[in-house]
Amino acid sequence: MPDAVAYTSAIGCDDHGQFECELFHTPPHPGIPALLKGGSRRRTFVAGRPLYCAVLLLAAGIDVATERLPIRAFTTADGLPHNDIHRIVKDARGLLWFCTGDGLSRFDGYTFTNFGIEQGLPDSSVNDMLATRGGEYWVATQGGLAHFDPKGTPGSRVVASSDADARPMFTVVVPDDTDRRAKAITVLREGRDGTIWVGTQKGLYRLDRSQARASLRPVEIQLVNSYPEGRFIEDLLEDASGSLWIATAAGLYRRWPDGRSARYTKHDGLPGDYVHTLLRDHQGRLWAGTRYNGFFRFSADATRAAPVVDFSVTNRDGLPTNWVFQLFETSAHRFWAATAQGLVEFFPTEDHRGRRLHPYSRSNGLSYQEISSLSEDLAGNLWLGTNAAGAMKLTRDGFVTYGEQDGIQIVNGVFEDRAGDVCFRGTVLGAARTAFEVRQDALSGHRLAAHTRFGCFDDRLFDWFTPAAITGSIGWAQEHTTLQARTGEVWLGSGVGLYRFPAVDHFVQIKTGRPLALYTIKDGLAVLQVFRLLEDARGNIWISTTSPTSIGLARWDHESKTVRDMSRSPGLSSLKDDLPRAFGEDSAGDVWIGFSRAVARYKDGRFTFFTAKDGVPRALSRTSILTTPAGSGSHPCRVDSGALTTPARSARRSGSTPPRKASRATAPAS
Secondary structure (H helix, E strand, C coil): CCCCEEEEEEEEECCCCCEEEEEEEECCCCCCCEEEEECCCCEEEECCEEEECEEEECCCCCEHHHCECCEEEECHHHCCCCCCEEEEEECCCCCEEEEECCEEEEECCCCEEEECHHHCCCCCCEEEEEECCCCCEEEEECCEEEEECCCCECCCCCEECCCCCCCECEEEECCCCCCHHHHCEEEEEECCCCCEEEEECCEEEEEECCCCCCEEEEECCCCCCCCHHHHCEEEEEECCCCCEEEEECCEEEEECCCCCEEEECHHHCCCCCCEEEEEECCCCCEEEEECCCCEEEEECCCCCCCCEEEEEECHHHCCCCCCEEEEEECCCCCEEEEECCEEEEECCCCCCCCCCEEEECHHHCCCCCCEEEEEECCCCCEEEEECCCCEEEECCCCEEEECHHHCEEEEEEEEECCCCCEEEEEEEECCCCCCCCCHHHHHHCCCCCEEEEEEEECCCEEEEECCCCCCCCCCCCCCCCEEECCCCCEEEEECCEEEEECCCCCHHHHHCCCCCEEECHHHCCCCCCEEEEEECCCCCEEEEEECCCCEEEEEEECCCCEEEECCCCCCCCCCCCCCCCEEEECCCCCEEEECCCCEEEEECCEEEEECHHHCCCCCHHHCCEECCCCCCCCCCCEECCCCCCCCHHHHHHHCCCCCCCCCCCECECC
16 A cells, blocks of 8 residues: 555636646545635536536535635724624725724724724714715714714814814714603614614604704604604615605604605514614615514505515524514625524525525534624625624635534545536545434534545535445545546446446436446456546546555456556556556547656557656656646646646657647546
8 A cells, every 4th residue: 555645636727727636645544624615616627527616625514504604703802892793884985884882993904993982972882874975974873973074183072063163083963852862873874865864762863954053853753652662763774766664663664755654563464563674675675674573575666555565584484583683685686684593695586406595603603693784895795793792704705614513524536427516525424324413423522433425515415325336345545536427427446446337417326326337356457446547538447556565557448348457558667666646638638647756648559658857756646647728828738746747858859749739628536
């Protein structure tokens, strides 16, 4: 058995269309430290078929519910003034503003700049901020509405709007009502006509700047008076007709442009009375999130008719909780819900797997369960605010990670089957003959047995299995020992020989399928342990085998359906200490093989070797053969670990013409 194995961790095409393989040098039983799924889809090629890029670095989970999101947390340790985030607002310049329990914070992509009572805020608790279309900033605090002038002079003294002799950083506007709840500003919105609407804990106001002194004028919408919380304004939204919608604990209100208003509750068809959040999506549809009844979509015309609820989502539909803090739609039209039990992506028209909801919790990498606010930066990253653990950035097109806590220890190979599912060969934790319900055991720290398995991922679930036909050892060599040929037939290398299964669309179909053949020593293999596989352009299967005492090279012929021992081919010396570690094929149909100390080309029935004097690096234990698609302008062979990119010296010496550019990339097995 060799003391080192080279394996390919990623197979794909670079930005110039060149076929790429990433190589790592590992022991014979390698462990791969993480599995990352790229959020940005990039076409690569495996065995001539497109495959969405996947980078193998640790194992995958049992289902998507435990994937780890590309999340980074931000707390007071990173510069936030407080870990209680009430709202996150993006201004016209793309800066993010965090409204926290201890002031306002501006994030420029690198650092937080904080503003609190020391700079003139009337209260440390900031509930909202409005960046107007005219470039002004207004801040909603528990102690009043503050106009924010970034170029003004900071000071700990609260400056009223009537003070015209100074240019303070913050100028405070409060209602005439001396009730502290009237001063507690909860939400700010700018209307299409420039009106600034102000929600408080004691009703609705409008900012009046017609006089020299700005003031807050109460707006009567017939709020309930039976209990104080019923006058608490949770959110504000203006629709296409100019009506203002007001979310409260006592129902949903509508104020028409002429000043008339109406209140709607569950008696009018709403799922519930306590409305937290309002959203108008890119199609103009109206949505509302509630405290106790999930979220719903409603429609309303310009008349005085009650709104019609035409769609709703609750915990009965898979929502983790009915408590929805905020609804948010990104610039890419992705729909998100911040809930008391995590983040939820909602698919209004179902995704390609028929899902409506995709919930994420702490098991997916969230730093805290209760998500109180959502926003988006200029790069399209989603920002999450919590009420106790600061903020999180969910990177757009980042990597989603599946880890050992999900029950998988190693992924050794990855490929795409004819149905488009991504398939794996790796090591899974759990019982030998179960479906690996191991999440709780893995999280508890119990040591679990590891078993080599095959698996498929359909963008929703992982299905891990051992084909029923494999009764012997799967073997220790896992990299590049599994492939689906162009005919659809599946080839599995094992410790007892090479299995050939009938053509299938879904790789998982071999779970119960019967193999067409099992090729062993009696069929032409030198030893039973398969080490590498390659399908060439003619449909032949190249086979490298190894054992502690012997090494073999064979080729299965697609016409005769038999295995031929290639170890005695012209030009090939003894394989005793020279293991075939990597395969590749160029556009001329020449097969290239990376050995322990050299690289060889098989052409016209003969092997030609290239060594250090031809430019091959000496450290060939990391050899990988890469091929180049047509039009790339590169020679179709390259040794990944060194400087050899073309056997030009040999070509010049022999007077032959270097091979033409490849028209197709042929990859080794996964």
